[in-house]
Amino acid sequence: MTQVTERIPKRPARRSSKPNGQWKVDGTEPLNANEEMKAKDNGLNVRERIETIYAEGGFASIDPEDLHGRFRWWGLYTQRKQGIPGGKTATLEPHELEDEYFMLRVRIDGGALTSEQLRVIGGISTEFARDTADMTDRQNVQLHWIDVRDMPEIWRRLEAVNLNTTEACGDVPRVILGSPVAGIAADELIDPTPTIHEVARRYVGNPEFANLPRKFKSAITGHPSQDVVHEINDIALVAVEHPELGIGFDLWVGGGLSAAPRLGERLGVFVSEEQAPDVWEGVVSIFRDYGFRRLRNRARLKFLLADWGVEKFRQVLQDEYLGYELPDGPAAPVPSEPGDHSGVHEQKDGRFYVGLTPLVGRVSGTILTSLADLLEKHGSERLRTTPHQKIVALDIAAEKVESFVAGARELGLEAEPGLLARSAIACTGIEYCKLAIVDTKDTAASAIREIESRLEDHTGKLPKKLSLHVNGCPNSCARIQTADIGLKGQLITNDAGEQVSGFQVHLGGTLATSEDGQAGLGRTVRGLKVAADELPDYVTTLLDRYSEGSTDGESFAAWANRVEDEDLS
Known part of the structure; x- marks a missing residue:
């Protein structure tokens, strides 16, 4: 980015002839049904109703406003009714397409799991989700065929092993992508785990950030392969070494795909590890306060960045939200290796991690439970999910790698996949x-x-x-x-x-x-x-x-x- 040499002057906010629903410009009056739903009752509040009303009364007892809106704040979407052909997708109403079952996302910030947690997810799949499970490209695990009556028990089991579904969907900060080899790769610049944990601790489930214009996607990596698809996230922090300030993060904002794709842009600033949570808060706050809310198809940070440009975005971040200037920073070097971590690699402690490919992310509860057993049999209790629908097994001793790879292959998890797989x-x-x-x-x-x-x-x-x-x-x-x-x-x-x-x-x-x-x-x-x-x-x-x-x-x-x-x- 070109160095900012001139501060953008503050101008009085002017209301446009047709407001965009920007809270700091147009006020907070809801301009569409979705905004009215969120203003009426925070989506986080629906959990109590799920546990005390809907789990008792079943699908028919669910308020439609909760069903098609607030359920998402707890990772729940109704799934498609079986047998409806693709030609009907655009002609039927949502309630005609939906089944009385749910997709459920288990939120896994940074993709970090223990074998115990994996076994719990596998057990939930086999007992409550007809043995379905998919690894997503957001490092989550996604289950299907969930009955709302089972949600209290599912949450009890997940939370007993420090897992959750909080804000796995909805107009909220979604799961935070993190390097699958955080803390274990020999060539890592910085371990992003403390930053991911601090951001999640402060802001996930925080009502102040539970009503955003739409979803907000984050990614943080300390690995030189830049393994978190940072260019397509609303905010990304990518490890970089500053010539005077040492190792920290390069800040990217405004990426996103869908029907109007836009790659994120560097703000050109250097963010220290200590500053990272505050900078994250500043960026998500800009989205909350200035993001476009009137039209859902423009309610992503990428549209605000396109309207403002990076220089104004940087200045607003510094002046209104941080209260200090961020130093200019260099761009991270171009990666020298792929960021999918497929195959066998040595860790910095001499043990090995093994990147496994379930073909197009499809697994099952049975496979996940068996993988937990396989890990423990080979002396490991840790694994990671990846932004590429993959699994990375950690802490495998050198003499056990060959046996582990063979055992994973029997489960359909391939350490040496083909070119396309x-x-x-x-x-x-x-x-x-x-x-x-x-x-x-x-x-x-x-x-x-x-x-x-x-x-x-x-x-x-x-x-x-x-x-x-x-x-x-x-x-x-x-x-x-x-x-x-x-x-x-x-x-x-x-x-x-x-x-x-x-x-x-x-x-x-x-x-x-x-x-x-x-x-x-x-x-x-x-x-x-x-x-x-x-x-x-x-x-x-x-x-x-x-x-x-x-x-x-x-x-x-x-x-x-x-x-x-x-x-x-």
């Missing part, structure tokens, strides 16, 4: 999500298996990495714009004139990478859509063209952004 991500899809149009998990897993079987005989060059992200609707929960190959679900018409499940294709997206040196959103090719059952043919054809047309050392993303549309169709 390693970087594949898929959202929940039509199986459970009311917004989805197509299937994602099974479609992606089947396509990956078929493509990788074909690649066994591939004689040409292949890229060092290839990320495949599959999303069931336009909202980009699976980060399609940042993948080498991103697939956005939609219904398409095939050559026979039939309406079938398919995908719009995004190509050449990338986040922190050692190959290209910068992040960028993928491109779309006009008119390019691929039917779900044609994915293996399309991807293998694409890889053949990459093999023939790429230069030595050229990444797939660089090649895809360089060539003509016809090479990608």
